Amino acid sequence: MEFTTRNKKPSVCNCLNLRRASQAITHVYDELLKPCGLRVNQFSLLAHIKSLEPVSVSDLALAMRLDRTTLVRNLRSLEEQGFIEDIAATGTRSRQLKLTERGLKLTLEAEAVWSEAQNSLVNYLGKEEVAALTELLSKIEALVP
Amino acid sequence: MEFTTRNKKPSVCNCLNLRRASQAITHVYDELLKPCGLRVNQFSLLAHIKSLEPVSVSDLALAMRLDRTTLVRNLRSLEEQGFIEDIAATGTRSRQLKLTERGLKLTLEAEAVWSEAQNSLVNYLGKEEVAALTELLSKIEALVP
DNA sequence: CTGTCATTAGTGTATATACACTATTTAAAT
DNA sequence: ATTTAAATAGTGTATATACACTAATGACAG
Numbered sequence: 001m002e003f004t005t006r007n008k009k010p011s012v013c014n015c016l017n018l019r020r021a022s023q024a025i026t027h028v029y030d031e032l033l034k035p036c037g038l039r040v041n042q043f044s045l046l047a048h049i050k051s052l053e054p055v056s057v058s059d060l061a062l063a064m065r066l067d068r069t070t071l072v073r074n075l076r077s078l079e080e081q082g083f084i085e086d087i088a089a090t091g092t093r094s095r096q097l098k099l100t101e102r103g104l105k106l107t108l109e110a111e112a113v114w115s116e117a118q119n120s121l122v123n124y125l126g127k128e129e130v131a132a133l134t135e136l137l138s139k140i141e142a143l144v145p
Numbered sequence: 146m147e148f149t150t151r152n153k154k155p156s157v158c159n160c161l162n163l164r165r166a167s168q169a170i171t172h173v174y175d176e177l178l179k180p181c182g183l184r185v186n187q188f189s190l191l192a193h194i195k196s197l198e199p200v201s202v203s204d205l206a207l208a209m210r211l212d213r214t215t216l217v218r219n220l221r222s223l224e225e226q227g228f229i230e231d232i233a234a235t236g237t238r239s240r241q242l243k244l245t246e247r248g249l250k251l252t253l254e255a256e257a258v259w260s261e262a263q264n265s266l267v268n269y270l271g272k273e274e275v276a277a278l279t280e281l282l283s284k285i286e287a288l289v290p
Numbered sequence: 291c292t293g294t295c296a297t298t299a300g301t302g303t304a305t306a307t308a309c310a311c312t313a314t315t316t317a318a319a320t
Numbered sequence: 321a322t323t324t325a326a327a328t329a330g331t332g333t334a335t336a337t338a339c340a341c342t343a344a345t346g347a348c349a350g
Binding site: 017129 | 266
Binding site for chain 1: 304305306307308309314315316
């Protein structure tokens with residue numbers, strides 16, 4: 001049958017449903033951010049640095065709730081592209097990351113796109129539903145120390 | 146302050162909240178499945194093969210809603226560990242994957258653990274809430290073709 | 291038959307994630 | 321002042337994911 005709508009029934013597995021929804025919304029945000037040349041994860045990194053700068057890798061990892069070693073790699077490409085820089089003196093223990101001028105400009109552009117994506121989701125699901133979703137997701141996150 | 150509870154406020158970003166919840170629940174299921182020597186993603190693979198066998202990589206990818214090339218790699222370790230096998234005749238185009246005897250035994254064990262994990266989540270969030278969550282996640286998944 | 295086209299599988303590369311481990315620097319204790 | 325402990329950064333490896341691309345097989349038109 002030509003017009004069979006794609007069969008996308010939820011799985012019985014709650015974990016799989018969450019993983020799929022996460023992948024789907026990541027894809028949506030990624031597509032919208034494509035004109036900026038950023039993926040949503042990279043945008044998240046820049047936005048966090050913007051609000052914390054100057055910041056060490058460890059503190060950034062704490063704030064983002066990601067493993068520190070994950071950030072070491074993810075920061076690399078942003079540094080190579082000249083969106084962030086380390087203003088710590090050489091030979092010191094802690095790095096001090098901040099946005100470059102270019103990085104700030106890009107982040108502000110991306111924030112506008114992100115804002116549209118946020119609004120789209122509220123329009124799509126409804127304000128109450130998004131609030132309910134956020135609450136449920138927060139409880140799930142709390143499962144992990 | 147010693148007793149400050151960890152600050153885990155939701156982000157303003159719906160995408161980030163979903164990504165974090167997905168990581169959290171994946172971690173929970175992974176931990177519970179550790180005695181089986183499986184991660185939840187690997188278990189998902191085995192469980193899907195079990196219900197479709199014998200199955201080609203392409204059909205498995207369709208059913209799991211993952212990219213086919215993702216499966217090529219993820220299947221490899223399961224094959225190397227002898228949990229799945231390809232019963233297609235050599236020189237034919239399509240693979241025919243199925244569980245080995247060992248693979249089936251492991252999958253059944255893991256299904257019991259998975260079932261406990263599912264029950265735990267319902268106890269934790271409540272039956273109605275899990276249903277609501279599933280509905281919301283399903284709508285989000287529908288955002289992507 | 292033969293040539294074209296769809297199907298199926300796989301590789302190369304990039305991103306994202308975390309654990310186990312090492313190395314270095316700073317702070318604290320004695 | 322020296323030793324010890326904590327903090328900070330980084331590497332090696334494994335898993336998970338997808339896109340662009342290549343290669344081989346099978347089906348069908350003529």
